Amino acid sequence: MKYGTLLVIDDNPAILTAVKICLGGTFERVLTLSSPDKALATIAQEHPSVILLDMNFSLGVNSGQEGMMWLSAIHRRFPDIPIVLITAYADVKLAVRALKNGAADFVTKPWDNDELIRVLKDAIDKAGEVIPLEQLESEHVRKVLNKCDGNMKRAADLLGISRQTLYNKVKASPLTPLRGEGE
Amino acid sequence: MKYGTLLVIDDNPAILTAVKICLGGTFERVLTLSSPDKALATIAQEHPSVILLDMNFSLGVNSGQEGMMWLSAIHRRFPDIPIVLITAYADVKLAVRALKNGAADFVTKPWDNDELIRVLKDAIDKAGEVIPLEQLESEHVRKVLNKCDGNMKRAADLLGISRQTLYNKVKASPLTPLRGEGE
DNA sequence: GTGCTTTGTCCAGATATTAGACACGTTTGT
DNA sequence: ACAAACGTGTCTAATATCTGGACAAAGCAC
Numbered sequence: 474m475k476y477g478t479l480l481v482i483d484d485n486p487a488i489l490t491a492v493k494i495c496l497g498g499t500f501e502r503v504l505t506l507s508s509p510d511k512a513l514a515t516i517a518q519e520h521p522s523v524i525l526l527d528m529n530f531s532l533g534v535n536s537g538q539e540g541m542m543w544l545s546a547i548h549r550r551f552p553d554i555p556i557v558l559i560t561a562y563a564d565v566k567l568a569v570r571a572l573k574n575g576a577a578d579f580v581t582k583p584w585d586n587d588e589l590i591r592v593l594k595d596a597i598d599k600a601g602e603v604i605p606l607e608q609l610e611s612e613h614v615r616k617v618l619n620k621c622d623g624n625m626k627r628a629a630d631l632l633g634i635s636r637q638t639l640y641n642k643v644k645a646s647p648l649t650p651l652r653g654e655g656e
Numbered sequence: 657m658k659y660g661t662l663l664v665i666d667d668n669p670a671i672l673t674a675v676k677i678c679l680g681g682t683f684e685r686v687l688t689l690s691s692p693d694k695a696l697a698t699i700a701q702e703h704p705s706v707i708l709l710d711m712n713f714s715l716g717v718n719s720g721q722e723g724m725m726w727l728s729a730i731h732r733r734f735p736d737i738p739i740v741l742i743t744a745y746a747d748v749k750l751a752v753r754a755l756k757n758g759a760a761d762f763v764t765k766p767w768d769n770d771e772l773i774r775v776l777k778d779a780i781d782k783a784g785e786v787i788p789l790e791q792l793e794s795e796h797v798r799k800v801l802n803k804c805d806g807n808m809k810r811a812a813d814l815l816g817i818s819r820q821t822l823y824n825k826v827k828a829s830p831l832t833p834l835r836g837e838g839e
Numbered sequence: 840g841t842g843c844t845t846t847g848t849c850c851a852g853a854t855a856t857t858a859g860a861c862a863c864g865t866t867t868g869t
Numbered sequence: 870a871c872a873a874a875c876g877t878g879t880c881t882a883a884t885a886t887c888t889g890g891a892c893a894a895a896g897c898a899c
Contacts, residue, residue, distance in 0.1 A: 553803045565746045569762050572755045579752050603800055605816035606793060617786055620736045626876060633788035638856055640878080809845060821887055823847080 476597055477522030478502040482509050482543075483559070484527065488582075492525065495586050496593075509543040516551055523577075523597050528560040528567070541567075541574065548575035555596035559584065614642055659780055660705030661685040665692050665726075666742070667710065671765075675708070678769050679776075692726040699734055706760075706780050711743040711750070724750075724757065731758035738779035742767065797825055 479500040481492050489505040497503055504519055506512060509526070516524070524547065528540025544556055555577035560567065568579040577596035580589060614632065618639075621628040629639040662683040664675050672688040680686055687702055689695060692709070699707070707730065711723025727739055738760035743750065751762040760779035763772060797815065801822075804811040812822040 553799060563746075563748045565748055565751045565762065565764055568748045568751050569755065572752065573761075578756075579748065581748055603803070603814040604796070605814070606796065607816055609792065609796055610789060613787070613789065613792055616736060620786070624876075631786040631788070633790055635857055636877090637858090637879095641855075807845080818888055819846090820848095820889090824886075 475499065475501045476594060478504060478519060479523055479525060479593065480504045480516065480519065480521035481525045482506045482512055482527060484508060499590050512543060512547060513550055516547065516554065521554060523593050524554060524556045526556055526558055528558055541571065544571060544576055545574055553600060555600040557592055557596055658682065658684045659777055661687060661702060662706055662708060662776065663687045663699065663702065663704035664708045665689045665695055665710060667691060679773065682773050695726060695730060696733055699730065699737065704737060706776050707737060707739045709739055709741055711741055724754065727754060727759055728757055736783060738783040740775055740779055
């Protein structure tokens with residue numbers, strides 16, 4: 474089973490070629506861009522399943538600012554397409570910032586092929602999940618209620634619903650297990 | 657303005673003392689544990705606003721497995737309390753895994769005091785936010801609809817609601833801006 | 840073009856939400 | 870200790886929302 478379209482954005486042609494060879498068997502299509510300039514247009518046109526984005530363009534600038542900017546821009550425009558970042562400079566602060574800015578994952582060069590495939594697959598799978606409205610609601614209600622120490626009046630207030638409605642919701646689904654957040 | 661209760665868990669007494677001094681002025685209370693053994697009990701009793709958890713216990717074991725286990729355990733039991741991880745071994749993989757396992761943030765030793773305070777404050781603020789039910793619903797609807805390329809029938813199906821209901825929801829809130837995910 | 844899907848629109852019955860009210864138990868402040 | 874303030878569980882009646890079902894018209898596939 475192949476995993477749709479992968480878009481790779483990296484300014485190193487050797488990397489693009491390498492990725493194309495390594496992942497060509499795993500994805501139906503592997504598109505490449507050597508510069509993020511046309512990224513938005515390309516994404517809009519091709520609707521990739523996942524994006525592999527390098528963090529370091531403009532030679533000599535390796536703070537990752539460039540990649541971070543593009544991450545934000547792409548993620549803002551296409552919040553549903555998972556973006557996996559890749560960088561040669563293993564920097565914890567950068568990785569944390571990237572994940573908090575919406576990156577699906579963060580890997581370092583040189584990469585392990587199987588790991589990269591797993592990461593991209595995970596990103597696609599996670600992005601493809603759709604949570605039913607009712608479940609989303611139940612979970613959120615439970616969380617807020619929990620944060621209010623079970624105070625239904627306050628919870629209802631924070632949730633923007635009436636106390637009775639919250640009351641009904643709670644007794645309607647007395648035990649909805651919370652989704653895990655594990656990897 | 658002080659930021660509630662901080663619980664620090666670290667097996668190095670010197671660190672505990674240092675943190676107590678550095679952050680005593682910022683938090684109303686700073687509790688410390690030199691081992692995570694009693695973490696769950698302490699948290700249940702003290703309801704800290706945020707937890708600062710070291711990743712490396714049992715001397716010689718520095719893979720972070722220990723801390724990761726405790727992160728999962730604590731986060732599973734108290735999903736509403738933000739957990740900031742701290743480690744001496746800057747490891748990108750570990751940081752990524754931690755964030756995906758529910759950590760609010762990830763900092764490395766030696767830490768910068770102001771940065772640590774900012775991180776803890778951010779974690780508390782973010783955890784304290786409560787999103788009204790209607791907004792949560794709107795955003796989710798918009799995302800799913802987007803993922804379905806605007807196909808309302810399919811989106812409604814995935815969301816577990818009827819097509820007409822989705823139709824009504826969409827025309828009820830034609831332009832709900834998505835919340836940002838920035839740091 | 841012919842079929843299949845989707846859309847926009849309507850209906851009427853079922854369900855959910857709402858503000859308000861009430862008695863009762865629990866905190867809180869003094 | 871006492872009163873005031875607050876939260877709960879319960880009820881009602883008006884309003885709103887959700888639902889399956891139906892229909893013609895528009896869009897897409899082959």
